Amino acid sequence: DIQMTQSPSSLPASLGDRVTITCRASQDIGNYLRWFQQKPGKSPRLMIYGATNLANGVPSRFSGSRSGSDYSLTINSLESEDMAIYYCLQHNEYPYTFGAGTKLELK
Amino acid sequence: EVQLVESGGGLVQPGRSLKLSCAASGFTFSNYGMAWVRQAPTKGLEWVATISYDGSSTYYRDSVKGRFTISRDNAKSTLYLQMDSLRSEDTATYYCARGATGDYWGQGVMVTVSS
Numbered sequence: 001d002i003q004m005t006q007s008p009s010s011l012p013a014s015l016g017d018r019v020t021i022t023c024r025a026s027q028d029i030g031n032y033l034r035w036f037q038q039k040p041g042k043s044p045r046l047m048i049y050g051a052t053n054l055a056n057g058v059p060s061r062f063s064g065s066r067s068g069s070d071y072s073l074t075i076n077s078l079e080s081e082d083m084a085i086y087y088c089l090q091h092n093e094y095p096y097t098f099g100a101g102t103k104l105e106l107k
Numbered sequence: 108e109v110q111l112v113e114s115g116g117g118l119v120q121p122g123r124s125l126k127l128s129c130a131a132s133g134f135t136f137s138n139y140g141m142a143w144v145r146q147a148p149t150k151g152l153e154w155v156a157t158i159s160y161d162g163s164s165t166y167y168r169d170s171v172k173g174r175f176t177i178s179r180d181n182a183k184s185t186l187y188l189q190m191d192s193l194r195s196e197d198t199a200t201y202y203c204a205r206g207a208t209g210d211y212w213g214q215g216v217m218v219t220v221s222s
Contacts, residue, residue, distance in 0.1 A: 034208055036152070043202060043212040044144075044152065055210070087152050091208040095168045096154040 006099025
């Protein structure tokens with residue numbers, strides 16, 4: 001199975017900060033990488049697909065990038081509504097696998 | 108508006124069965140693959156199974172293979188997950204998701220496996 005190593009597990013940040021979350025794939029997954037946001041008690045929401053493409057309705061302060069086997073989600077100018085847990089997902093091959101999640105919280 | 112509404116969860120004893128349903132609306136259900144994803148209490152997300160748009164192909168994670176069956180009824184715009192031989196480690200909120208990788212998700216349904 002492809003392992004997705006996500007870091008950090010917890011990320012304290014202040015409003016207005018620029019933050020980056022990273023997932024490293026254990027095997028080549030091309031651009032078959034998605035990012036999801038999950039708020040407490042809510043369903044996950046798709047934020048980024050194809051590693052770099054913004055999903056419908058997602059604010060432009062969110063962006064995705066790739067460098068080799070490292071995939072990053074960056075949020076510019078953090079807002080209070082961005083506090084959530086973020087997960088990456090590889091869908092290059094079955095079984096699809098998620099990263100362990102990054103909890104973004106106010107410092 | 109895309110809507111996915113799960114039902115059928117509850118408390119079940121180990122070794123017993125349960126069938127989840129997911130009623131879809133707001134899109135042409137028969138055009139999309141669908142998936143089930145679960146989340147154990149306080150844990151992360153775990154992909155469970157995917158079915159192709161026409162039901163001809165299915166994929167499962169190893170831990171549920173042979174015990175769970177994903178299926179669909181395109182005439183009813185409904186996705187199913189038949190769960191047999193349930194174990195305590197299957198306790199989770201189960202989400203129905205559109206597409207193999209979830210561009211829209213339901214609100215989830217809780218399944219508790221306990222004696």
